[in-house]
Amino acid sequence: MTNIKIILASGSPRRKELLAQAGYDFDVCPSLSEEDLEVMAPSEYVMLLAKMKADEVCNRLIAEDVGRRVKKLPERFVVLGADTVVSLNGRILGKPYDYDDAYNTLNSLSDQTHQVYTGVCLIYVEGRAKTSSSFFEKTDVTFYPVSHNEIIQYLATNEPFDKAGSYGIQGKGGLFVKRIEGDYNNVVGLPLARVYHELEELVSEE
């Protein structure tokens, strides 16, 4: 039996008991639960989600290519993962769960300033080497007062349901926006100019 140290990425007492039963040397480091995620700072949260998305795609593509005689992946490429949330008074508002959630979210954003955070993770793959960079951008968005009828009309467009904070600044949701401070593209889901600069730095680092 190997004597290598195992880090058990799980909070399950059953898994712990089974590893102990076999006599393995291990430490427990449970992965973050949904409850932990909800109390994270929005900046940390979006960077973690962006990294999870990029890691998953990167690992899957590389694993799929391993079995191929003719490789589909180029010698060098970058995987970009991103995640966007709205934060109102420190509370994270993602995509709405349902109609009522979208209504309540828009109602709470009315006549208020909230923050839109987008986290980005870039993974640069060159041969077998991987280097990555993670960052976030924050944009402050102030809404005009939004009435009950305006929210009902807006929900009928179906625009809110796949969007963080239940609105799209690039669509009819733009009519609610009084002012923004920061990158507009960041609100739409990708801080393009920051991505450009980080990408330039990442791929020229070797």
Ligand SMILES: Cc1cn([C@H]2C[C@H](O)[C@@H](COP(=O)(O)OP(=O)(O)OP(=O)(O)O)O2)c(=O)[nH]c1=O
């Ligand atoms: C606030 C706001 C968000 N959004 C969008 C950007 C994101 O696509 C979405 C938040 O969901 P995300 O989970 O960040 O992204 P996604 O599910 O659309 O795509 P994937 O996970 O595959 O990368 O909300 C707008 O389009 N306009 C806006 O004004």
